[in-house]
Amino acid sequence: MSQDIKYQIVSVVNELYDAGLITPKGGNVSTRIPDSEDIWITPTQLFKGALTEESLIRVNLQGRKLEGRDRPSVEMQMHLLVYRTREDVGAVVHTHAPMATVLGVFGDPIPPLTIEAIALSDAPVVPFLLSGTKEQCQSVVDALGDGSAVLLQNHGLLTVGDDLRDAATRAQQLEFAARTVVVCRLLRGEPTLIPEKLAEFLKKIVA
Numbered sequence: 039m040s041q042d043i044k045y046q047i048v049s050v051v052n053e054l055y056d057a058g059l060i061t062p063k064g065g066n067v068s069t070r071i072p073d074s075e076d077i078w079i080t081p082t083q084l085f086k087g088a089l090t091e092e093s094l095i096r097v098n099l100q101g102r103k104l105e106g107r108d109r110p111s112v113e114m115q116m117h118l119l120v121y122r123t124r125e126d127v128g129a130v131v132h133t134h135a136p137m138a139t140v141l142g143v144f145g146d147p148i149p150p151l152t153i154e155a156i157a158l159s160d161a162p163v164v165p166f167l168l169s170g171t172k173e174q175c176q177s178v179v180d181a182l183g184d185g186s187a188v189l190l191q192n193h194g195l196l197t198v199g200d201d202l203r204d205a206a207t208r209a210q211q212l213e214f215a216a217r218t219v220v221v222c223r224l225l226r227g228e229p230t231l232i233p234e235k236l237a238e239f240l241k242k243i244v245a
């Protein structure tokens with residue numbers, strides 16, 4: 039089981055790297071280990087385009103390292119606080135996705151401009167704080183609330199899900215929606231949004 043999870047993490051990191059969401063050294067992915075109080079998380083500093091299962095790190099929810107030869111990122115603290123706060127969360131994805139970062143820099147949330155973007159249009163923008171600090175971790179968790187995604191100003195994005203697939207898919211949807219917004223603004227300015235009443239109706243369906 040544990041081996042399957044490690045394979046899944048490496049596959050998801052490869053997928054997000056190939057999609058341009060994870061930069062060569064930026065971004066981290068974690069998932070709970072069933073029937074335990076532990077998680078597997080990706081290491082810091084290593085090139086994310088060629089991670090192996092051997093580079094993953096097992097830690098408990100207090101951050102004590104239990105297995106692995108490499109070091110976790112300081113951003114692990116953000117993952118751990120999400121898991122400690124949200125029992126329903128099975129996986130966390132944090133990436134420095136370029137278009138989500140562009141929107142975050144301007145403090146702009148995703149507007150409801152496509153059906154796919156609607157589910158993520160509530161994702162708040164968290165002001166920039168130093169990674170790994172108590173204040174930064176708490177501000178991310180507070181902004182996330184019982185939601186599934188946040189934009190991190192001058193930094194990237196964070197998504198959560200029932201499992202890795204769920205969290206990674208959400209990260210990709212967020213980045214694609216952000217890309218659509220950025221391209222619209224570059225071409226012609228503010229895009230036409232889905233009318234408010236229809237957006238509210240659709241949100242109930244796609245949420």
Ligand SMILES: [Zn+2]
Pocket residue numbers: 064065113132133134169193194
């Ligand atoms: Zn980061």
